Amino acid sequence: MFDSRTIGKTASSLVLYLGALLMLFPFIWMVSTSLKTTGAVGQLPPRLIPDPISWENYKIVWEKVNFGRYTLNSMFLVIVDMVGTLLSCSLVAFGLAMYNFKLRKPLYIAMLATLMIPFQVTLIPSYFIWKSFHMLDSYYPLIIPNFLGGAFGIFLMHQFIKSLPKELYEAAVVDGYSPMGVFWKIYLPLCKPALSALGVFTFMGAWNNTIGPLIYLQNKKLYTLPIGLLYLKNDTEVSTSLLMAGAVIVTVPAVIVYLIAQKQFMQGIASTGLKG
Template sequence: MTKTTPRPLKIAVYLLLIAGSVFMVFPFIWMISTSLKTVGAIAQMPPQLIPNPINFDNYVTIWNKVNFGRYTLNSFFIVVLDMIGSLLSCSLVAFGLAMYKFKLKGPIYIVMLATLMVPGQVTMIPTYFIWKEFNALNSYYPLIVPSFLAGAFGIFLMHQYIKSLPKELYESAVIDGCSPPGIFFKIYLPLCKPALAALGVFTFMGAWNNTLGPLIYLQEKSLYTLPLGLLYLKSENVNQALMMAGAVITTLPVVLVYLFAQKQFVQGIASSGLKG
């Protein structure tokens, strides 16, 4: 909207945006509200948005007795290693593709992008048998190792950002006698913070919310991640308050990461030229 936009139209647009925001946020608010209720309060009519009394026993029960504390540590362990592997490997490959000229560079880049069109369901079974041959089932290796092999989306995101940086930076560093690893780690990697933040948020959300991977490869309950913990709660037919407490624990880190990294995330997406 501009300064010449009629005031009634502005008010209507703002009211529509507020209504849309409330509509989007309400399920999360209701989830928190239900997680703080007793079993009897859940079935109370009319429903209470603000629990009375507020009951934190659901969180204590699910954290200790249902072992969600262990599931949370497992999820963080996988996510941290996935982020380290993805940020390092994708930025390194993108730097090589953006800065250096070599034979078959174009076809390699095109084939790499073409893998984005291959559904994960197509490679799921072959990948499972590969990890089975390595005796890596019921371990975190299938969930962590692929992040150190550079994913196509991360390479593309970092490649677009690195190409937008002045080529004179590289040429000046070479004249000063800086080695390629030094140029990458000392010059380009610090300048790629916005793109790294965007890739980090994508990697975090993908690894944190990953349900299918752990469901396929993990059998022992002690290795479960939070999404598997929620599936386990559903299979045990626990009450809705405990389910919502588990959902809050699972959802809250994603919300916090996005809120704190929102500025860098948007800047990184805009700078890399990606559009929704």
């Protein structure tokens, strides 16, 4: 006979598997639809495994909406955003965690308070600021803010750096390291778990960013993948299978990055005190 503990674990596992299946089903259906011909999309009863499988949808989407150019644009923005965010947030967090200076606490609290401000509130003022600098229809409004630090990223890195022994800093200073030398050679390598977590968050935000490029970009050559998907959706001649093929192209890179960095991501979240 099974004891109550075994039955409880089995029931919990079944619930988790069922929940995972429910979460995965829309993605599976999207991939399935992207491989169907136009006539097979509305077939009744619906079939999860396409017959025949049509890879032509991806070729049409890639050529019709210039997804190749949009992919390169998205990759460029993601790389620059990640470099700017990881560098600026880790540097500011290191200063806040390691040094005592006047107004440090009020500045930190004021920074955290900005997390409570919805981005819609600052959207219009930000637009007019960039317009006054004549930087619309360029990547500058999407890139420059990432080099100025972000409240969430600074908080994430600050929590991790605070958990490290401060004796590391004192020992490095005794050995003759400058403050920047301590940051680059001692603390930054130790912050890999937190940097991995912040990197995944930054990648997801930059890769899926739709509202920013939609507001600031007018030149089609500068469009990113989410904007290309919107352009594809508004085309009345595009079938559902083609639209799903475009959605798969946009979604798969984010899924791959998360799966690759999953271990480091979870380790970083646990070590920064953000776990539930």
